Amino acid sequence: METYLIKANISLIATYLLYRLILRNTNNPQSNRLILVFGILCSLVLPLFHFELGSSHYSFESVGALVESKMVAPITKESWHDHHSLSIYSIVYIIGAILLALRSTAGLATLLYYYLASPTLKKWGFYVVEVNSMLSPSTFFNFLFVGPGVMNSPGLGALITHERVHKTQYHSFDVLLLELLTIIMWFNPFSWLIKKEVKLSHEFIADREVLKSGIDLLDYQQLLFQTCTGGSANWVNQLSKESSLEKRFKMMNNVNINSNQNYFKILLAVPLIGLIVFLCSFHAISQPGVLPKYKQGVSAMYKKLGKAIIYPTTAKNENRQGTVYVTFSVSESGEVSGIQAGKVSENLLDEMVVVGYTNTTATRDGINEEMEKAAIHAVKSLDRFTPAKKNGKPVICELTIPMKFILQ
Numbered sequence: 001m002e003t004y005l006i007k008a009n010i011s012l013i014a015t016y017l018l019y020r021l022i023l024r025n026t027n028n029p030q031s032n033r034l035i036l037v038f039g040i041l042c043s044l045v046l047p048l049f050h051f052e053l054g055s056s057h058y059s060f061e062s063v064g065a066l067v068e069s070k071m072v073a074p075i076t077k078e079s080w081h082d083h084h085s086l087s088i089y090s091i092v093y094i095i096g097a098i099l100l101a102l103r104s105t106a107g108l109a110t111l112l113y114y115y116l117a118s119p120t121l122k123k124w125g126f127y128v129v130e131v132n133s134m135l136s137p138s139t140f141f142n143f144l145f146v147g148p149g150v151m152n153s154p155g156l157g158a159l160i161t162h163e164r165v166h167k168t169q170y171h172s173f174d175v176l177l178l179e180l181l182t183i184i185m186w187f188n189p190f191s192w193l194i195k196k197e198v199k200l201s202h203e204f205i206a207d208r209e210v211l212k213s214g215i216d217l218l219d220y221q222q223l224l225f226q227t228c229t230g231g232s233a234n235w236v237n238q239l240s241k242e243s244s245l246e247k248r249f250k251m252m253n254n255v256n257i258n259s260n261q262n263y264f265k266i267l268l269a270v271p272l273i274g275l276i277v278f279l280c281s282f283h284a285i286s287q288p289g290v291l292p293k294y295k296q297g298v299s300a301m302y303k304k305l306g307k308a309i310i311y312p313t314t315a316k317n318e319n320r321q322g323t324v325y326v327t328f329s330v331s332e333s334g335e336v337s338g339i340q341a342g343k344v345s346e347n348l349l350d351e352m353v354v355v356g357y358t359n360t361t362a363t364r365d366g367i368n369e370e371m372e373k374a375a376i377h378a379v380k381s382l383d384r385f386t387p388a389k390k391n392g393k394p395v396i397c398e399l400t401i402p403m404k405f406i407l408q
Helices: 002-023 029-048 061-069 088-117 156-168 171-184 189-212 217-227 241-254 263-280 298-308 313-317 369-380
Strands: 051-053 072-074 120-123 126-130 138-140 143-146 282-284 322-330 336-341 352-356 388-390 393-395 397-407
Touching: 002 029, 002 171, 002 189, 002 263, 002 336, 029 171, 029 189, 029 263, 088 126, 088 143, 088 171, 126 156, 138 156, 138 171, 156 171, 156 189, 156 217, 171 189, 189 217, 189 241, 217 241, 298 352, 298 369, 313 369, 322 369, 336 369, 369 397
Parallel strands: 051 282, 072 352, 126 143, 352 397
Antiparallel strands: 120 126, 138 143, 322 336, 322 397, 388 393
16 A cells, blocks of 8 residues: 555656646646546556566575574464554554545535435526525536525526536546545645646636637626635535636636647647656566565564464365465565565565365365465564665565465
């Protein structure tokens, strides 16, 4: 999780900085919106995949003494428990994510309450919900939430045109994505800046379409000022009114909606953002000069593994035995991550033996999923390592422990 958050946040920062550098003044809010959403999706999704840059292959000569420390772990119990420890940073992160998720859930619950408790009619392609509160018009998919008096407003046509743009261009999907972004990356100020820019681009797009319909600029600005004096229906409503209106008015006054756009900048930004986010998603593994060492010593590491692993009951009942190769990364800070079974690096530690007992002499089958889970669980119990080093600097390194399950 830590590695994912680091990669995703670097990608978000790169996306925002490129946007500020190249796109922010292109006067093409639709392109800005789409490119920012593209950057968000890439930042959230690509780091979930494992791309290796470089190689971790290295002769593990420094652990030749591991043969003498090989452990036999007899099974003395039929169940095991995970031993996870959460750092204070993890606890703070989880609490923050939970609070943001609760806030978003409360917003959706508010919408549901308005819908159930307020009169609703189908009009202008919306389900119009007339809320008994001073609210500026807000669209969420096919639902239009309006406060009292809006239905009789002299500028109703412009307001409907504005909100219809939000609906037809699926801005509500963007809003849900932005909520997910701030829940996962709540601690990164760049995620909030991106959220602000995307929502502002929604308003620029809608304002532009209204002005294209022929409404007078000053009349429309006055209408916006009047309708934005109410509260927000929920978290999906747009930015704080003062800053949003100021920027929107400036855009309307200074931008010719029919002007030629700088498409070169747009074409340049898309591959740049995609490339940088892709590169940030790589799992860069260096060839270390000094390999990781378990801080408590080799014997302590194998002793801990021996205590943490048992021969799964299902494997014994199915008469299974074989070797499970568990590969994991030791980060620059010495933490164990990226634990997986089935992959083998050339930094191969000596195997440990896990002994189970059976009453049958039938043919032994190979490993199963429960044996892999047991092996992964054991590696999860390991404490910190002294990280690998290259040129005197800590680097990521992969290690593999073979765990041989034998029935007797």
